[in-house]
Amino acid sequence: MRILIVGGGAVGSNLVEQLAAEKHDVSLVDSREEVAKALGGKLDAQVLHGNGGSPQVLEEAGIREAEMTIAVTDSDELNMIVSLLGRNYGVKTRIARIRNPEYSGPSSKLGREQLAIDHIINPEVIAIETMEKLIFTAGATEVADFAGQKVLLMGFLVPKDAPIAGRTLQSISEIVPDQFLIVAIHRGSEVIIPRGGDRIEEDDRIYVLMPQEILPLFQAQLYRRVEKVRKVVIFGATRLGIGLAQRLEGRLGDVVLVDPDAARCNDAAERLNKTTVLHGSALDPDLLAEIRIGNAQAYCALTEDDAANVMSALLAKDHGATKTIVNLAEPDFVPIAERIGLDAAINPRLLAVNVILRYVRSGRILSVFHLEELKAEAVELVPSTRAPLVGVPLAQLAGRIPQGALVGAVMREGQMLIPRGDTVIAPNERVIVFATEKALPDVQRLFVENA
Amino acid sequence: MKLGDIIPDGGILDDLQATEKEPVIRELVAALVKTGRVADSASAKVLKALMDREELGSTGIGSGVAVPHAKHDAITDLVCAFGRSKKGINFDALDGEPVQVVFLLLSSKSASGSHLEALAFISRLVRDEKFVKFLREAKDAADIRDLLNEADETLGKS
Numbered sequence: 001m002r003i004l005i006v007g008g009g010a011v012g013s014n015l016v017e018q019l020a021a022e023k024h025d026v027s028l029v030d031s032r033e034e035v036a037k038a039l040g041g042k043l044d045a046q047v048l049h050g051n052g053g054s055p056q057v058l059e060e061a062g063i064r065e066a067e068m069t070i071a072v073t074d075s076d077e078l079n080m081i082v083s084l085l086g087r088n089y090g091v092k093t094r095i096a097r098i099r100n101p102e103y104s105g106p107s108s109k110l111g112r113e114q115l116a117i118d119h120i121i122n123p124e125v126i127a128i129e130t131m132e133k134l135i136f137t138a139g140a141t142e143v144a145d146f147a148g149q150k151v152l153l154m155g156f157l158v159p160k161d162a163p164i165a166g167r168t169l170q171s172i173s174e175i176v177p178d179q180f181l182i183v184a185i186h187r188g189s190e191v192i193i194p195r196g197g198d199r200i201e202e203d204d205r206i207y208v209l210m211p212q213e214i215l216p217l218f219q220a221q222l223y224r225r226v227e228k229v230r231k232v233v234i235f236g237a238t239r240l241g242i243g244l245a246q247r248l249e250g251r252l253g254d255v256v257l258v259d260p261d262a263a264r265c266n267d268a269a270e271r272l273n274k275t276t277v278l279h280g281s282a283l284d285p286d287l288l289a290e291i292r293i294g295n296a297q298a299y300c301a302l303t304e305d306d307a308a309n310v311m312s313a314l315l316a317k318d319h320g321a322t323k324t325i326v327n328l329a330e331p332d333f334v335p336i337a338e339r340i341g342l343d344a345a346i347n348p349r350l351l352a353v354n355v356i357l358r359y360v361r362s363g364r365i366l367s368v369f370h371l372e373e374l375k376a377e378a379v380e381l382v383p384s385t386r387a388p389l390v391g392v393p394l395a396q397l398a399g400r401i402p403q404g405a406l407v408g409a410v411m412r413e414g415q416m417l418i419p420r421g422d423t424v425i426a427p428n429e430r431v432i433v434f435a436t437e438k439a440l441p442d443v444q445r446l447f448v449e450n451a
Numbered sequence: 452m453k454l455g456d457i458i459p460d461g462g463i464l465d466d467l468q469a470t471e472k473e474p475v476i477r478e479l480v481a482a483l484v485k486t487g488r489v490a491d492s493a494s495a496k497v498l499k500a501l502m503d504r505e506e507l508g509s510t511g512i513g514s515g516v517a518v519p520h521a522k523h524d525a526i527t528d529l530v531c532a533f534g535r536s537k538k539g540i541n542f543d544a545l546d547g548e549p550v551q552v553v554f555l556l557l558s559s560k561s562a563s564g565s566h567l568e569a570l571a572f573i574s575r576l577v578r579d580e581k582f583v584k585f586l587r588e589a590k591d592a593a594d595i596r597d598l599l600n601e602a603d604e605t606l607g608k609s
Binding site for chain 1: 500503504506507508509510511512513518521522543545546547560564566567568570571574575
């Protein structure tokens with residue numbers, strides 16, 4: 001597909017990288033000369049320096065032939081103009097990042113039609129929804145859903161006294177058969193795509209596919225008790241911080257928002273009803289003690305300063321907060337944050353990339369979740385009628401499913417099924433595959449004819 | 452799958468006597484033996500399979516509900532027993548609260564789809580706190596069966 005991306009920031013450049021690797025014909029426009037130059041040398045795509053709001057520049061970048069525009073500059077207004085121009089040039093699908101709820105929120109005076117945007121992406125909203133899921137799922141470090149939310153892919157930290165710790169997958173599946181599938185084990189710096197003989201160990205991060213209904217049954221295999229979420233502390237009266245507080249204050253009794261800037265505190269207090277807004281710093285141990293951070297089921301560090309987020313989360317953990325979630329703008333910090341004991345890291349931009357990719361992938365690929373740390377992806381696919389995967393028991397394909405890949409789940413009659421050797425996949429059934437980046441192309445080949 | 456079909460006559464106990472996990476599970480297995488759906492000779496092994504499963508994490512999923520389950524060769528068709536406790540059961544549940552409503556599920560080792568389907572169905576069902584309250588306050592076994600049949604009708608469609 002021919003795709004025109006405007007904006008070469010973290011979202012834009014990441015998208016170009018992934019889409020170019022998937023053989024899409026991608027061009028990128030950025031108004032900053034240095035950025036355009038740097039990306040041009042690095043990315044496998046046509047990169048232009050120029051104003052994305054200029055028809056002439058967009059024409060040069062191939063908007064006439066483009067089937068999709070993705071406008072992800074830092075300016076909502078520019079993103080809207082790109083989409084409007086895209087419509088006038090006959091671009092079929094227009095995706096744009098819009099942050100300001102005055103433009104895209106429920107009370108916006110601009111209708112969808114006027115905005116000319118098919119899919120509005122708001123990285124903060126996506127991040128807030130993800131954090132909400134993480135907060136209310138004890139132990140979860142990552143969450144994504146598939147098959148219209150019927151199937152969950154979740155990451156969990158295996159605690160010391162976890163009932164399943166020390167057991168092999170084989171021995172677990174003898175007792176709890178076919179309810180979930182552990183698709184990856186992250187141990188230290190090693191990523192294991194496990195087979196039956198592999199063992200779950202304490203401190204592993206495990207990634208699990210399961211029907212969403214099974215979640216509480218699975219949680220009980222990791223944790224003997226799950227505390228009800230009663231108190232959440234947020235550091236940073238940012239868009240993320242205030243947005244999360246707004247979502248949480250309706251669901252639980254005690255939400256505290258801390259920010260060192262008085263003006264931002266005032267603004268937050270005006271926009272929040274039940275949240276306690278405190279002027280101060282979560283890097284101050286006295287303040288943490290005063291707000292009884294030890295009683296909090298979750299601490300979310302959502303300032304725009306990565307270092308402050310990490311440091312304050314370590315402090316909060318030290319004072320007894322159950323789960324710590326940090327906002328990290330720098331993707332390279334994510335694995336480190338987890339290594340030093342923080343529970344989950346959120347990068348709104350990468351989350352936005354994941355969501356945009358879902359709209360780009362079409363046809364046989366329904367959705368994708370990219371796990372940066374594991375260098376792996378979970379992909380929801382539909383095999384074509386005469387694909388090698390169709391019509392034969394999976395066991396017969398064993399030799400063709402590459403190392404590092406798993407056929408994780410099949411959707412049959414609206415229900416998730418964990419495939420076994422004798423499972424036969426029918427054409428047009430949704431299949432969720434988990435694979436390392438290296439193994440993915442070989443697996444995908446099993447879903448199309450003449451492979 | 453319909454709950455009404457997999458809970459045999461006599462498979463509903465509206466007043467569980469035991470208040471601890473294992474005796475409760477035993478009570479429900481005994482009820483299934485009485486209905487003929489579990490062979491008497493297999494009951495000890497089935498009980499062990501259910502308790503082994505509990506070892507790997509309590510099936511007390513919170514809000515006063517537990518769904519002990521196991522697969523065993525001695526079982527031919529998917530079968531469920533329902534128990535209601537008026538006193539509350541110490542089930543070592545995820546939320547630490549006592550359990551009043553128990554769905555015990557057994558299936559053959561080869562049945563994978565139907566077992567998971569039934570578990571998922573029950574999990575969806577008990578998410579409705581009002582429904583759980585109705586089960587807790589139901590008058591008798593017949594009343595409970597009516598409630599479960601009703602749930603089959605409404606939830607089965609969605």
